[in-house]
Amino acid sequence: QKEVEQNSGPLSVPEGAIASLNCTYSDRGSQSFFWYRQYSGKSPELIMFIYSNGDKEDGRFTAQLNKASQYVSLLIRDSQPSDSATYLCAGGGGVTTDSWGKLQFGAGTQVVVTP
Amino acid sequence: GAGVSQSPSNKVTEKGKDVELRCDPISGHTALYWYRQSLGQGLEFLIYFQGNSAPDKSGLPSDRFSAERTGGSVSTLTIQRTQQEDSAVYLCASSPAPLGQGEDTQYFGPGTRLTVL
Numbered sequence: 001q002k003e004v005e006q007n008s009g010p011l012s013v014p015e016g017a018i019a020s021l022n023c024t025y026s027d028r029g030s031q032s033f034f035w036y037r038q039y040s041g042k043s044p045e046l047i048m049f050i051y052s053n054g055d056k057e058d059g060r061f062t063a064q065l066n067k068a069s070q071y072v073s074l075l076i077r078d079s080q081p082s083d084s085a086t087y088l089c090a091g092g093g094g095v096t097t098d099s100w101g102k103l104q105f106g107a108g109t110q111v112v113v114t115p
Numbered sequence: 116g117a118g119v120s121q122s123p124s125n126k127v128t129e130k131g132k133d134v135e136l137r138c139d140p141i142s143g144h145t146a147l148y149w150y151r152q153s154l155g156q157g158l159e160f161l162i163y164f165q166g167n168s169a170p171d172k173s174g175l176p177s178d179r180f181s182a183e184r185t186g187g188s189v190s191t192l193t194i195q196r197t198q199q200e201d202s203a204v205y206l207c208a209s210s211p212a213p214l215g216q217g218e219d220t221q222y223f224g225p226g227t228r229l230t231v232l
Contacts (some may be wrong), residue, residue, distance in 0.1 A: 034214065043206055102163060
């Protein structure tokens with residue numbers, strides 16, 4: 001079992017709708033969670049991070065973390081065709097300083113926003 | 116330069132040869148990361164540096180892989196006796212401080228595509 005699991009998709013979303021991506025993790029020691037966006041053939045880019053239980057909003061993106069249930073989600077509101085990409089979930093950064101910087105990644109969810 | 120740079124951009128090598136991949140992080144970034152991404156796969160963490168030291172080397176796939184960072188800047192990832200399964204895109208990233216320490220920015224280089232024949 002991978003430490004971070006995501007549905008591979010593709011997740012097809014009509015333009016203007018909400019895209020909902022989910023991620024579960026197995027390491028209860030993970031303290032920090034990150035969402036990356038990766039366009040085809042390009043390097044990933046970090047778009048959101050969350051450390052505390054609850055919601056965190058940044059523009060059209062909302063990250064949600066539930067440590068008790070060990071899941072992280074990303075909502076993309078008013079989805080645009082430019083949001084079509086693969087979204088990678090990552091977790092890590094435990095309580096020891098040696099673990100800072102080491103992240104475990106999910107395989108990614110492909111999102112396709114259709115006009 | 117303004118961003119993270121990596122060289123070479125492409126490397127084709129024969130099985131059994133050694134290769135060296137280079138990463139130039141953003142100036143002043145203390146944390147540097149190496150990942151690899153096989154075709155259609157997510158990112159696999161290899162190693163990260165805080166300054167010149169690597170607190171965790173457990174992500175390196177085998178003892179054929181090694182990495183170093185000098186002067187808190189440039190890093191090299193060396194793969195000895197390359198195997199076909201080493202074929203992947205090797206990505207380097209840097210951040211002002213290690214992720215998970217309240218740091219929320221990280222920048223990736225364009226990657227080195229390694230093909231082992």
